[in-house]
Structure formats: C-alpha cells, structure tokens
Amino acid sequence: xxxxxxxxxxxxxxxxxxxxxxxxxxxxxxxxxxxxxxxxxxxxxxxxxxxxxxxxxxxxxxxxxxxxxxxxxxxxxxxxxxxxxxxxxxxxxxxxxxxxxxxxxxxxxxxxxxxxxxxxxxxxxxxxxxxxxxxxxxxxxxxxxxxxxxxxxxxxxxxxxxxxxxxxxxxxxxxx
Numbered sequence: 001x002x003x004x005x006x007x008x009x010x011x012x013x014x015x016x017x018x019x020x021x022x023x024x025x026x027x028x029x030x031x032x033x034x035x036x037x038x039x040x041x042x043x044x045x046x047x048x049x050x051x052x053x054x055x056x057x058x059x060x061x062x063x064x065x066x067x068x069x070x071x072x073x074x075x076x077x078x079x080x081x082x083x084x085x086x087x088x089x090x091x092x093x094x095x096x097x098x099x100x101x102x103x104x105x106x107x108x109x110x111x112x113x114x115x116x117x118x119x120x121x122x123x124x125x126x127x128x129x130x131x132x133x134x135x136x137x138x139x140x141x142x143x144x145x146x147x148x149x150x151x152x153x154x155x156x157x158x159x160x161x162x163x164x165x166x167x168x169x170x171x172x173x174x175x176x
Contacts, residue, residue, distance in 0.1 A: 022171050025058065025161035030102065030147075030154065031065045031095055041163060043137060045076055052077045054118065056141070056163065065097045067159060069141050071118055072107070077135050083117040091116040093143035093159060100153040102145035114156070117142040124170060136166025 023038035041056040052075065057068035072090040073082055082089055090107035093116050104114030120139040141161045147153040164171035 022164045023056070023058075023161065025067065025159060027065065027067070027095065027157060027159050029145075029157040030100075031097055031157045033064050035060065035063075035067065035161075038161075038163070041165065043077070043135070043165060045133070045135060047133075050075060054137075054141075056161070065095055067093075067095050067161070069093045069116075069143075069161070071116075071141075073118070077120060077123045077137055079120050079123055081117065081119045084112065084115050091118065093141065093145060095145055095157050095159060099151055101148040101151040102153055102157040103148045104143040104145045113148075114146045115144045122170065124166060136170050138164040138166065138170060 023036070023041060025035045027033050027035075035058045037058065037060060038056045039059045043052070043054045045052045052073045054071040054073075055069065057066070059066045059068075070090075070092045071082070073086070074088045082091075084091060084104075084106040091105065092108070092110070093104040093114070095102045102114075104116040106112050106116060118139065118141055120137060122136075122138040124136045126134045126136065139162070141159075141163065143159045145157040145159065147155060
C-alpha cells in the first residue's frame with residue numbers, strides 16, 4: 001500500500017519558539033469588547049486532501065465572551081478573499097457569553113447563518129523540508145453573527161480578528 005503524501009502542516013500557538021504571532025480582535029453589537037491574543041491559532045494545509053484549514057479561539061479568563069472560528073478552504077493558502085459564497089468552503093465563527101450564542105456558519109452540513117469572510121493579504125511558503133511545506137500567513141477574519149436558536153440570545157454580533165503567523169519581519173506588532 002502506497003503511503004499518502006505527508007500532511008503539510010503549520011501549527012502555531014500564541015508566543016513561543018522563534019516565530020512571532022499576533023492576533024487582535026474587535027467585537028460589536030450585542031457583545032462589545034476586544035481581544036489581543038488568540039489562545040490557540042492553527043493553520044495547516046493537508047496536501048493529500050488539497051485543503052487549507054484555519055482554526056482559532058479566544059477563551060482567556062476572566063472574559064466577557066469567548067470566540068472561535070473554523071475554516072476549510074480547497075487548495076493551498078493564497079492571497080485572496082473567501083466568504084460564505086465561495087465554492088467548496090466551510091466556515092464557522094461562534095461568539096458566546098455564558099449560554100448566549102451567536103453564529104455565522106456555512107458548509108459542513110449545517111444550516112447557513114450570518115456571514116463569514118477570510119481575507120488573506122500575505123502568504124509566504126517556508127523552504128520545503130522533504131515532502132513537507134509550511135506557510136506563514138497574514139489576514140483578517142470577519143463575521144456578522146446571528147443569534148443561535150434556543151440560547152436566549154437576540155440581535156447580532158460583528159467580529160473582526162486580524163491574524164499574523166510567521167516571523168517578526170512579516171508580523172510586526174499590531175497597532176490599535
């Protein structure tokens with residue numbers, strides 16, 4: 001049995017190592033606030049599935065809210081914009097305050113709700129090591145989230161999160 005090509009992976013948590021990571025978010029609407037750290041942020045390109053995955057969350061405590069996002073996009077990461085109308089995309093952005101929940105979701109067999117957008121402004125491949133290629137990426141996740149049924153939430157929430165995953169030259173400190 002022939003082995004599948006290696007999964008091309010770039011995993012980066014906030015801080016640590018020789019890479020620089022910045023994450024900065026603003027929340028408006030039924031929830032208000034900001035955050036300047038992602039407790040987790042991972043991106044990986046699965047070569048055997050030809051799919052780029054981006055996930056992140058803000059769960060810092062004490063917190064007025066939590067935020068999470070999960071994206072799957074066909075193809076290698078590239079400089080472009082993706083949104084809920086992009087073919088073969090899966091996106092989910094969730095904000096929570098206690099039981100109250102707001103969601104933007106498309107694809108993955110869930111009913112469409114709200115709008116989601118992923119704008120990638122810079123992608124730099126790292127030198128290939130064997131059959132593994134990793135990437136550095138910079139961009140923004142935006143969402144217009146709707147109240148989730150049966151959670152007691154009302155109205156909408158808008159969230160913008162800027163991310164940068166790479167070296168210090170690519171990821172200078174974010175300015176507020």
